Amino acid sequence: MNILGELALWVALPVTAWGMALGYLGGRQERGDLVLSAERTVYATFILILLASLGIVDNFLNDRFEYWYTANYSSRNLFVFYKVAGLWAGQRGSLLFWLLLLSFFSALAVWSNQRKNREFMPYVVGTLMGLQLFFIVVLLFAEVNPYEKLGFTPVDGAGLNPQLQNYWMSFHPPTLYLGFTAFTVPFAFAMAALMNGRLDSRWIEVTRKWILLSWFFLSVGIVLGMRWAYEELGWGGYWFWDPVENASLLPWLTATAFLHSIQIQENRGMLKVWNMALVLGTFVLTVFATFLTRSGLIESVHTFAENTTIAYIFLTFMASIVAWGAVMVIYRLPKLQSENQIQSFLSRESAFLFNNLILVAATFAVAWGTLLPLISEGFFGEQITVGPPFFNRINVPFGIALLALMGIGPVIAWRRASARNLKKNFLWPLGVGLGVTAVLWLTGVRHGLALTTFGLSAFVLYIIVVEFWKGTKARARIEGEGFAAAFYHLVSRNRRRWGGYIVHVGVVLIFAAFAAEPYYVEVQQTMQPGEVTELESPLGGTYRLTYESTSSNVRDPDQNLAWQAVALVMVERNGKTIGPMRTEKRGYIRPEGQQSTEVGIHSRPLEDLYITLADVDLEGIILENDPNAQAATFSFMIKPLVGWIWAGLFVLMAGSLIGLWPSAEKVRAPTVASKATVADPAPAGD
Amino acid sequence: MALLGALILVAAVVGFILQPVLQGHWASLRHQDDEMTEAEARRRVTLLALRDAEYDFATGKLDVDDYTALKRQLSAEALAVLQELEASEGSDLVEAEIAAARKELEEEVRCDTCRHHNPTGSRFCGACGAALVPQETAGAP
Numbered sequence: 171m172n173i174l175g176e177l178a179l180w181v182a183l184p185v186t187a188w189g190m191a192l193g194y195l196g197g198r199q200e201r202g203d204l205v206l207s208a209e210r211t212v213y214a215t216f217i218l219i220l221l222a223s224l225g226i227v228d229n230f231l232n233d234r235f236e237y238w239y240t241a242n243y244s245s246r247n248l249f250v251f252y253k254v255a256g257l258w259a260g261q262r263g264s265l266l267f268w269l270l271l272l273s274f275f276s277a278l279a280v281w282s283n284q285r286k287n288r289e290f291m292p293y294v295v296g297t298l299m300g301l302q303l304f305f306i307v308v309l310l311f312a313e314v315n316p317y318e319k320l321g322f323t324p325v326d327g328a329g330l331n332p333q334l335q336n337y338w339m340s341f342h343p344p345t346l347y348l349g350f351t352a353f354t355v356p357f358a359f360a361m362a363a364l365m366n367g368r369l370d371s372r373w374i375e376v377t378r379k380w381i382l383l384s385w386f387f388l389s390v391g392i393v394l395g396m397r398w399a400y401e402e403l404g405w406g407g408y409w410f411w412d413p414v415e416n417a418s419l420l421p422w423l424t425a426t427a428f429l430h431s432i433q434i435q436e437n438r439g440m441l442k443v444w445n446m447a448l449v450l451g452t453f454v455l456t457v458f459a460t461f462l463t464r465s466g467l468i469e470s471v472h473t474f475a476e477n478t479t480i481a482y483i484f485l486t487f488m489a490s491i492v493a494w495g496a497v498m499v500i501y502r503l504p505k506l507q508s509e510n511q512i513q514s515f516l517s518r519e520s521a522f523l524f525n526n527l528i529l530v531a532a533t534f535a536v537a538w539g540t541l542l543p544l545i546s547e548g549f550f551g552e553q554i555t556v557g558p559p560f561f562n563r564i565n566v567p568f569g570i571a572l573l574a575l576m577g578i579g580p581v582i583a584w585r586r587a588s589a590r591n592l593k594k595n596f597l598w599p600l601g602v603g604l605g606v607t608a609v610l611w612l613t614g615v616r617h618g619l620a621l622t623t624f625g626l627s628a629f630v631l632y633i634i635v636v637e638f639w640k641g642t643k644a645r646a647r648i649e650g651e652g653f654a655a656a657f658y659h660l661v662s663r664n665r666r667r668w669g670g671y672i673v674h675v676g677v678v679l680i681f682a683a684f685a686a687e688p689y690y691v692e693v694q695q696t697m698q699p700g701e702v703t704e705l706e707s708p709l710g711g712t713y714r715l716t717y718e719s720t721s722s723n724v725r726d727p728d729q730n731l732a733w734q735a736v737a738l739v740m741v742e743r744n745g746k747t748i749g750p751m752r753t754e755k756r757g758y759i760r761p762e763g764q765q766s767t768e769v770g771i772h773s774r775p776l777e778d779l780y781i782t783l784a785d786v787d788l789e790g791i792i793l794e795n796d797p798n799a800q801a802a803t804f805s806f807m808i809k810p811l812v813g814w815i816w817a818g819l820f821v822l823m824a825g826s827l828i829g830l831w832p833s834a835e836k837v838r839a840p841t842v843a844s845k846a847t848v849a850d851p852a853p854a855g856d
Numbered sequence: 857m858a859l860l861g862a863l864i865l866v867a868a869v870v871g872f873i874l875q876p877v878l879q880g881h882w883a884s885l886r887h888q889d890d891e892m893t894e895a896e897a898r899r900r901v902t903l904l905a906l907r908d909a910e911y912d913f914a915t916g917k918l919d920v921d922d923y924t925a926l927k928r929q930l931s932a933e934a935l936a937v938l939q940e941l942e943a944s945e946g947s948d949l950v951e952a953e954i955a956a957a958r959k960e961l962e963e964e965v966r967c968d969t970c971r972h973h974n975p976t977g978s979r980f981c982g983a984c985g986a987a988l989v990p991q992e993t994a995g996a997p
Contacts, residue, residue: 174858174861177862177865178865181865181866188873200885201882202884203876203877203881203882203883204877205883206876206882206883207874207877210872210873210875210876214869214872288884288886289886370897370898371897371901372894436901437901437904439901581917582917583922584908585905585926586922586926588921591916591918591919591922640915641911641915644915647914648914
């Protein structure tokens, strides 16, 4: 299997080159046989890369440590599940995995367009195969071949970093990669449109679901990463503005902008150049995020640095894509003229436009802060790094503005809205927002930013609920339907809009969770068994934490543990027993000397209790088994609303799925004529 | 054994890829009949905009003046697109659509009480005499 896998990777090299050449050539010369052959290379490459990936998994499962990659990322005692996940544990495997997903999506794109969008397909195939060719060349020739052999066979592998041995970690990278690679399809269609000259909204319409799919996976992947950081890194936060986090956020920001701006192009035929720029920028940022994660280019909590020459290869690749895209856009400028202008400052178009400007500004700000160490080193010879305060100061106002727009946008009509209507439509939502703010203020919430965010959140939620209500009512009246049927049809006939509103609800929940940060409580306490610490929640309620004992285990090869100190804390809330919570310190057999802290989390709808074992006399407990060495230092934290992030994710996923659900609609939309005749067969006086 | 597997793999891949070129199998390169052309796509967008305007009016985001002006403009656009389509296709279907769009233009305001269609700008229903106020939605609760 492993030999076949390595061979498959080599065979894929000429196959993708052939596919790229024939795709473009077949498109230019209008030779259907060449195009068909090129399309077949897409399927063949997927099978070949699948074989290559299975070969790597096979290496992990069979402990073949003669391979560099297996030796560095696995060990005999690694849990089988993580051996399979070894495919994306390191840079080399990640690149192959990226390629696997890309080849899968490419095959899916070709398969689903066998009888549609034929004028795009030659160039789509050429572009997709060109990108895959690049990745295969990198894998084979840039010293990152996952099939590279060591020349000797170590007895055991170095083991997987235990921080990566976490189920969230097993899903977080693949989900992000799904998001990154799915965006390649819209990019390929955009390039195809530039090449074949069909520059109306068709390429957007065709790839709309792909864009949403990519955005969906990016969002889920980012939040899963937050969950991983929250559980595994032990400092109680979920976002640190770490370069790798930022790298995944950048394409999300531009993809979010793109999701909104394509609606202006579809509805109004405007922003064509802008959309080209966004699709190009987002794609390049997905590539940037992919390689930054494992490149060691910028110091980060999760770069497991290996090989930096690859960074330059990727930078060159990204630069050439941008250059090529820019040249094509300039060449096609005459065909990219706007068909309309914005008619009024007060219109949904302009709300979308503001949304785009803010998102792009945030992208630049985050990119600047992330790349500053590199830029400053290049120009001044020393690395200047900026931390969370910089990112927060810049992005919080952007976030607030976006939150406000989520409320304003839905209420403003397309094309033009009159000030009188706005006043009428905003009166109640504003009242609700201010009312919530006032109530919170009276109950003791005095943090300005938190108040603003909660008030705006109430404003947005109220508007969305009213939108659903009014829409259902209007439909029930116009079509003469019952409310349930009207609601169902309202959503199902325009799933993008209503799914979008539901996504907004999820985002609002997540924003509200962010805003609760000033109310986090943290107490550090050194305790002896039997001692009690009391903790007041900012939301009311008292936790009574009784330290029971710390026990130890030594050497458990099945779990890869060298030693383990487990502290038990009995938790009561308002006199009611919640139960014991455990927090641990662990030392691992492989990689040798690696330690970690396991946190204890008790989640409630409005807050989490988060405890970590900050310090304990490891020598006394583990080596000497000393019964008097039980003193332990804990960090007890209360985190209001943290659970809303995960809840918000589920709402966001539900909204996205409404938008993604395959529609039963025919290609031809129902026309006015048929609708009018069906709805009203005999108008009076006809 | 490994060599045999490798040979089979390579042969299968090469055969699969080259077969269309060698045997002259063609993939289609033009858009299919059931797909929208640029003009058809524009028509759809205009019709969707009409639907949006209606919805915005019904939910109180557009007032009656803006709505009537917008609707006239959108209907004219739709008509232009439809005529363009007719020129390129000349099908009965398009004829029917144009007729329907014209009718829409002429018969704009529907009476809430008796569902009678009244010409644009009517203040009172021609059939039952009810006042044709803009459909005031019961704003926010």
